[in-house]
Every structure is written in C-alpha cells, then in structure tokens.
Amino acid sequence: MDSQTIRILLDGEPVEVAGVAPTTSLLAWLRAARGLTGTKEGCNEGDCGACTVVVATLAGDGTALELASINACLCFLPTLDGKAVFTVEYLRAQAGGELHPVQQALVNCHGSQCGFCTPGFAMSLWALYNACVADGSRPDAARIRSTLTGNLCRCTGYRPIVEAGERMFDRPARVLDREALRRQLLAQQRTTPLDYTHAGARFVAPRTLAALLELRARHPEATLLAGGTDVGVWVNKQLRTLSPLLYLGEVAELHGVEEDDGVLHVGAGASLTTAFAALARHWPELGELWERFASPPVRNAGTLGGNVANGSPIGDAMPALIALGARVVLASVRGRRSLALEDFYLDYMKKDLAADELVAAIELPRSAAGLRFRTWKLSKRFDSDISAVCGAFALRLQDGVVRAPRIAFGGMAATPRRAARTEAALDGRPWDEVTLALAVQALALDFDPLTDLRASASYRRRAAAGLLRRFFLETRADAPLAPAQTRVFAAFDPGAAVPHGEDA
Ligand SMILES: Cc1cc2nc3c(=O)[nH]c(=O)nc-3n(C[C@H](O)[C@H](O)[C@H](O)COP(=O)(O)OP(=O)(O)OC[C@H]3O[C@@H](n4cnc5c(N)ncnc54)[C@H](O)[C@@H]3O)c2cc1C
Ligand code: FES
Ligand code: FES
Incomplete structure (x- = not known):
C-alpha cells in the first residue's frame, strides 16, 4: 500500500489524501479541502469543542471497534490513517436529509441560538447516543453534563442542551451499523507502516516498539507524538514546524x-x-x-x-x-x-x-x-x-x-x-x-x-x-x-x- 497516501473513512466513504503537510489538522482539511464546514473553528486549541468529531478505531486485533469524540483542531491528518471519521454532516446524510434524533432534539429543546457551537454539541451527544443505544442505557443529566464539559456555548445557557441530551432518545433509534463499519475499516488497513513525507516534512507511524526505538535512536531530533493534545497546540498557536514526527499511536505494546x-x-x-x-x-x-x-x-x-x-x-x-x-x-x-x-x-x-x-x-x-x-x-x-x-x-x-x-x-x-x-x-x-x-x-x-x-x-x-x-x-x-x-x-x-x- 502506498506509503505517501493517507487513507481515511470519511463519513462512511473511503478517501485518499496526499500532498498535505503532516501537521495539517483534521479541522483545516475538513473545512478547506473537503468543504465540510459544519465542523467549526472556535479556539483552535482544544478548549471550545466547536470542532468536535467522532473517530472510530479498530481495537482488539480488528475484532472490536472503539468510537470516541475528539477535537479535530488538535488532530494531525496522518494519525487518522486506517480510521473512520464522522462529522456533523454524516448525521443528516444518513437519513437522506432528515435530521438525526440528536439534531432534532436540539431543535425541539431550543438548544441552539447562534448555532456556532451546535455541531460540536451534536457530535459529543452523538458519541453518547451511540454508546447508550449500544448498551441500552439512558444517561441522566449528570452524565450528559459530564459528556459536554468540552463544549462551550455563549448563547443558550446549557439547560436546553442538556435537556436535548435527555430527549434525543424520544424518536425511533438510529443505530450505527458497527459490524459493517468494522469490516470496512478492516478492509482498509495497510500492511506496511505509514511513512509519509510532504515538502521535506516526515511523519512515521511504526507498528512495533522495537521499530519505534530504532527510529528514536536514529532521529534524536524527532518529536514524539502521542495524542497531540500538547503538540497540536504548539503547531496551531506557536506555529512550530516539527519534523520528523514519530507517532506512537500504532504501537500496540504501548x-x-x-x-x-x-x-x-x-x-x-x-x-x-x-x-x-x-x-x-x-x-x-x-x-x-x-x-x-x-x-x-x-x-x-x-x-x-x-x-x-x-x-x-x-x-x-x-x-x-x-x-x-x-x-x-x-x-x-x-x-x-x-x-x-x-x-x-x-x-x-x-x-x-x-x-x-x-x-x-x-x-x-x-x-x-x-x-x-x-x-x-x-x-x-x-x-x-x-x-x-x-x-x-x-x-x-x-x-x-x-x-x-x-x-x-x-x-x-x-x-x-x-x-x-x-x-x-x-x-x-x-x-x-x-x-x-x-x-x-x-x-x-x-x-x-x-x-x-x-x-x-x-x-x-x-x-x-x-x-x-x-x-x-x-x-x-x-x-x-x-x-x-x-x-x-x-x-x-x-x-x-x-x-x-x-x-x-
Ligand atoms: C484543551 C486542553 C485542556 C487540557 N487540560 C489539561 C488538564 O486539565 N490537566 C493536564 O494535566 N493537562 C491538560 N492538558 C494537556 C494535555 O492534554 C495533557 O498533557 C496530555 O496528557 C498530553 O498527552 P498527549 O498524548 O496528547 O501528548 P502529546 O501532545 O502527543 O505529547 C506531549 C509531549 O510529550 C512527548 N511525549 C508524548 N508521549 C511520549 C512518550 N511516550 N515518551 C516520551 N515523550 C513523549 C511529546 O513529544 C511532547 O513533548 C490539556 C490540553 C488541552 C488542549
Ligand atoms: S476549535 Fe475549539 S476545540 Fe477545536
Ligand atoms: S448557540 Fe451560540 S454559541 Fe452556542
């Protein structure tokens, strides 16, 4: 598989990405390259949640799937190779234009005013919705508040949004087909590690600890990249240029x-x-x-x-x-x-x-x-x-x-x-x-x-x-x-x- 191409399942569709800097954020790419402007930029440093998306990753040697909300502004594109990304556009597209129960609940409860924060809230709630639909639980207000602590709203005062979190189960459930998603992701796994270079900047994602340590020894100048919640801020706010990046996310031993x-x-x-x-x-x-x-x-x-x-x-x-x-x-x-x-x-x-x-x-x-x-x-x-x-x-x-x-x-x-x-x-x-x-x-x-x-x-x-x-x-x-x-x-x-x- 081509090591210069990043393969992402975006809103259910396989997408190949090349020709972008390794530190390009998912947020910048979604908005500028894909025209998916539902995902908003508020702070560009992980504080406001306007850029929240959900990422699905294979786990347990491909036998399981993990879904988690993340901040697209702090996520470098190559870290998503072999993963699925869901944006707010996916929610509506899924039902041919009808609002998803999460979105409808936000409308019904008046959980949106200027609307700038709303896609981020919708995605955090969607992550919770999926978890609850999967295990049959219903969240109480405390759990909903806890889920939403990374989403800031300047207009609504949160009560209607928390209420939307309680009411999003009122309509018939919209179940994510996890098994189909798992199989789709399995099919797009690469056999060789991603070693991506653009304009002299390099991103390497070794698969074993031995390979990572070998690279570390050869490149003491490299920046180790784990979740990127500190490193992403250095790039976005301090405009630091980092290369090579040694990504730890694919090393199962860690x-x-x-x-x-x-x-x-x-x-x-x-x-x-x-x-x-x-x-x-x-x-x-x-x-x-x-x-x-x-x-x-x-x-x-x-x-x-x-x-x-x-x-x-x-x-x-x-x-x-x-x-x-x-x-x-x-x-x-x-x-x-x-x-x-x-x-x-x-x-x-x-x-x-x-x-x-x-x-x-x-x-x-x-x-x-x-x-x-x-x-x-x-x-x-x-x-x-x-x-x-x-x-x-x-x-x-x-x-x-x-x-x-x-x-x-x-x-x-x-x-x-x-x-x-x-x-x-x-x-x-x-x-x-x-x-x-x-x-x-x-x-x-x-x-x-x-x-x-x-x-x-x-x-x-x-x-x-x-x-x-x-x-x-x-x-x-x-x-x-x-x-x-x-x-x-x-x-x-x-x-x-x-x-x-x-x-x-
Ligand atoms: C909005 C926001 C809120 C935050 N709130 C908190 C908070 O409440 N409390 C708090 O403590 N922190 C907070 N942080 C900071 C950050 O989330 C944490 O420090 C986090 O644990 C960093 O982990 P990471 O995997 O994202 O690290 P990265 O950003 O990937 O890396 C951080 C640093 O550690 C190095 N590194 C990473 N892994 C290794 C490794 N295995 N071996 C050697 N070096 C390594 C990297 O090279 C880099 O220098 C916040 C950050 C943001 C953006
Ligand atoms: S833009 Fe504010 S958290 Fe990403
Ligand atoms: S509705 Fe305006 S910021 Fe939340």
Missing part, C-alpha cells in the same frame, strides 16, 4: 493496561480515558480529578504517557501518581530502566530522559488496604481548566500514628514535586491537630511558588495549606468528615457522575 504481581502497569500510549478508568478502579479517590482533567475529547485523544513526558509543573496526573508511589519506565534500544516518578523531573521542563529514550509505561504498586489518599485540583473553573495548584496526599495510620506519608504538589514549583519537609513533619507522629500545625509550618518551607496569571504566590501557599487541612479533616482517625462535607461545589457532585469520555 497501549496496554495490565496488573501483574500487585503492580498496575499503564502503557504510555493508553488514552487518558482508558488510564483514568483503570486507575480509578483501584483508587476511586481519583474520580474527581478524572472528571476535571481537560474534557472528554481531550482525554480520548491525550495519553497518560504524554502528560508524564511533557512534565508540565501544572500537569494534573503527576501529583497523584507520585503520591501513589508511581515509577516511570523508560525504554531505548539500549534497554529499559525505571525510576521513581519524582526523580524523573530535574528542573522546569527538564527530565531525566536521554535523547534516544521514551516513556514506555507508568507503574503503580497496588496499595494494600488502609491507604488514606486524596487528590484535589484548584482552578478557576470546575470543568476543563488548568490548575493553579494540584495536591495529592497519601499516608497510612498505624494505631493513630502516621506512616509512610507521600505528599506531592503541582503548581508550587518548577516541576511536580514532593513536599519533603511536610512528609518528615508527619512521619511517625499522631494524626492530630498538633501534627497538622507542624506539617503546615513545614509546607511553608517546602515551596516558594510563583505569582502568575493563574494565581499569586500567597494564594498558592494558603491554598496548599488548606488542602493539607482538608486532607486531615477527611482522614483523621477521630470523626473524619465525608468528602461531601468538605467539597465546595455545592451544585455538582462529581461522585455522582462517572466521566464518560469513551462513549462507545
């Missing part, structure tokens, strides 16, 4: 989530949706962070490995992973090594990662019973916002005495970091108000945070101390408070909603 000898092994290429689902099964305390990490389309595309490898000081996964004792597994042609995640971060955006290495996995020891663990993200908005401070706390109590505390913060230093003095102040002491006061004093010495557009240094210090106190109130041996008693989000109980990014 996608698995397994448990072995009490260690949870999350492949670096597992999507944030898949990774958080696995993590939250073991540590349900991660549920709120999962819900508040970006939005379903970003979590469906982005990976846990990308979050860890990018290593932003305000990345949200790291504090929790560090508190849980995670290790990062690095791979190169020279072999593998693993190190405690906190030791991976050397300085601002500097990591202990050689030019020929990549992050292969994140490993977490399954904790024995009795771990008291919490993680909280503080940001200006509840949904889809960047943290000012993110804190994670873990300890055990033995006869009321603190053992093995692990406390980590994002937003407090140039890297995600442990609070070493705070941990020392806690270790071996009774978990009471006196120890808490000592720990709060130690915390003030642990970090010297910055003032920036998200928060002042003094806010960060006080907020971090407040989170430590909240952790105490919820985990003290004597009269611990329930999470609902310390939560300030009165109108929304994230415990009631499980994120449903991967609605298929």
Whole structure:
C-alpha cells in the first residue's frame, strides 16, 4: 500500500489524501479541502469543542471497534490513517436529509441560538447516543453534563442542551451499523507502516516498539507524538514546524493496561480515558480529578504517557501518581530502566530522559488496604481548566500514628514535586491537630511558588495549606468528615457522575 497516501473513512466513504503537510489538522482539511464546514473553528486549541468529531478505531486485533469524540483542531491528518471519521454532516446524510434524533432534539429543546457551537454539541451527544443505544442505557443529566464539559456555548445557557441530551432518545433509534463499519475499516488497513513525507516534512507511524526505538535512536531530533493534545497546540498557536514526527499511536505494546504481581502497569500510549478508568478502579479517590482533567475529547485523544513526558509543573496526573508511589519506565534500544516518578523531573521542563529514550509505561504498586489518599485540583473553573495548584496526599495510620506519608504538589514549583519537609513533619507522629500545625509550618518551607496569571504566590501557599487541612479533616482517625462535607461545589457532585469520555 502506498506509503505517501493517507487513507481515511470519511463519513462512511473511503478517501485518499496526499500532498498535505503532516501537521495539517483534521479541522483545516475538513473545512478547506473537503468543504465540510459544519465542523467549526472556535479556539483552535482544544478548549471550545466547536470542532468536535467522532473517530472510530479498530481495537482488539480488528475484532472490536472503539468510537470516541475528539477535537479535530488538535488532530494531525496522518494519525487518522486506517480510521473512520464522522462529522456533523454524516448525521443528516444518513437519513437522506432528515435530521438525526440528536439534531432534532436540539431543535425541539431550543438548544441552539447562534448555532456556532451546535455541531460540536451534536457530535459529543452523538458519541453518547451511540454508546447508550449500544448498551441500552439512558444517561441522566449528570452524565450528559459530564459528556459536554468540552463544549462551550455563549448563547443558550446549557439547560436546553442538556435537556436535548435527555430527549434525543424520544424518536425511533438510529443505530450505527458497527459490524459493517468494522469490516470496512478492516478492509482498509495497510500492511506496511505509514511513512509519509510532504515538502521535506516526515511523519512515521511504526507498528512495533522495537521499530519505534530504532527510529528514536536514529532521529534524536524527532518529536514524539502521542495524542497531540500538547503538540497540536504548539503547531496551531506557536506555529512550530516539527519534523520528523514519530507517532506512537500504532504501537500496540504501548497501549496496554495490565496488573501483574500487585503492580498496575499503564502503557504510555493508553488514552487518558482508558488510564483514568483503570486507575480509578483501584483508587476511586481519583474520580474527581478524572472528571476535571481537560474534557472528554481531550482525554480520548491525550495519553497518560504524554502528560508524564511533557512534565508540565501544572500537569494534573503527576501529583497523584507520585503520591501513589508511581515509577516511570523508560525504554531505548539500549534497554529499559525505571525510576521513581519524582526523580524523573530535574528542573522546569527538564527530565531525566536521554535523547534516544521514551516513556514506555507508568507503574503503580497496588496499595494494600488502609491507604488514606486524596487528590484535589484548584482552578478557576470546575470543568476543563488548568490548575493553579494540584495536591495529592497519601499516608497510612498505624494505631493513630502516621506512616509512610507521600505528599506531592503541582503548581508550587518548577516541576511536580514532593513536599519533603511536610512528609518528615508527619512521619511517625499522631494524626492530630498538633501534627497538622507542624506539617503546615513545614509546607511553608517546602515551596516558594510563583505569582502568575493563574494565581499569586500567597494564594498558592494558603491554598496548599488548606488542602493539607482538608486532607486531615477527611482522614483523621477521630470523626473524619465525608468528602461531601468538605467539597465546595455545592451544585455538582462529581461522585455522582462517572466521566464518560469513551462513549462507545
Ligand atoms: C484543551 C486542553 C485542556 C487540557 N487540560 C489539561 C488538564 O486539565 N490537566 C493536564 O494535566 N493537562 C491538560 N492538558 C494537556 C494535555 O492534554 C495533557 O498533557 C496530555 O496528557 C498530553 O498527552 P498527549 O498524548 O496528547 O501528548 P502529546 O501532545 O502527543 O505529547 C506531549 C509531549 O510529550 C512527548 N511525549 C508524548 N508521549 C511520549 C512518550 N511516550 N515518551 C516520551 N515523550 C513523549 C511529546 O513529544 C511532547 O513533548 C490539556 C490540553 C488541552 C488542549
Ligand atoms: S476549535 Fe475549539 S476545540 Fe477545536
Ligand atoms: S448557540 Fe451560540 S454559541 Fe452556542
């Protein structure tokens, strides 16, 4: 199969693409080259959801199909080779011009005013609709709201849109023929890896870890591309030129989530949706962070490995992973090594990662019973916002005495970091108000945070101390408070909603 042609199943029709830069976004191509202008550009950086489309991918060696909403603005075209893309135009075309039940419900509930955001909402709802039609479930308002956290609307106020999500099942079901789609996708799989070049810019999608590591060793200047939710923003907003791109998405060895000898092994290429689902099964305390990490389309595309490898000081996964004792597994042609995640971060955006290495996995020891663990993200908005401070706390109590505390913060230093003095102040002491006061004093010495557009240094210090106190109130041996008693989000109980990014 021609390695210079990208093959996509677009709205059910096979399409071949050539002669475009490898960093061309799906959004730009849909609108400019295909005339599919239903998919809108709002922000071009994954924030507004106006560009939401649904992508279907073969899974399980071609025996299964996964559908997920993604942001077309952050998706480079060659990553879609061998996949199916559904745009808002598909919904109507399917029934010869009649509106799809999702679209009709938006009309009936007055869920659209200026209409700019509407295609994105329709596609997020369509992803949910398909999932519900497939498993016979009906979403409640909390699940619909959770599905729509990546879609912004300036006009309607959301209530009519959420109502449309409830009413979209009123009409006769429009069932997607998954089996036909699976067979269509199987037929268009290539036998050799995509190695695509245009105007000197190269995109390679190796199929095995060995091939990827070999390429990495030969091209230390290459940019590794996983979900592209960080890299896509560099291209769209910083106008960066990246070549070659080594795409991790086709390397099955990087996608698995397994448990072995009490260690949870999350492949670096597992999507944030898949990774958080696995993590939250073991540590349900991660549920709120999962819900508040970006939005379903970003979590469906982005990976846990990308979050860890990018290593932003305000990345949200790291504090929790560090508190849980995670290790990062690095791979190169020279072999593998693993190190405690906190030791991976050397300085601002500097990591202990050689030019020929990549992050292969994140490993977490399954904790024995009795771990008291919490993680909280503080940001200006509840949904889809960047943290000012993110804190994670873990300890055990033995006869009321603190053992093995692990406390980590994002937003407090140039890297995600442990609070070493705070941990020392806690270790071996009774978990009471006196120890808490000592720990709060130690915390003030642990970090010297910055003032920036998200928060002042003094806010960060006080907020971090407040989170430590909240952790105490919820985990003290004597009269611990329930999470609902310390939560300030009165109108929304994230415990009631499980994120449903991967609605298929
Ligand atoms: C709208 C929006 C909202 C967001 N919200 C949040 C949020 O709430 N919290 C948060 O923490 N982040 C957030 N992010 C950032 C981003 O989604 C995450 O960092 C995500 O996990 C990145 O994963 P990715 O697979 O998309 O990485 P990519 O963009 O593909 O890569 C990111 C970086 O990591 C490198 N890389 C990727 N995989 C590997 C690997 N296996 N080994 C070595 N290097 C690798 C790449 O070369 C690049 O430098 C948001 C982003 C957007 C656009
Ligand atoms: S254009 Fe705003 S999320 Fe893509
Ligand atoms: S209807 Fe105008 S932005 Fe949503």
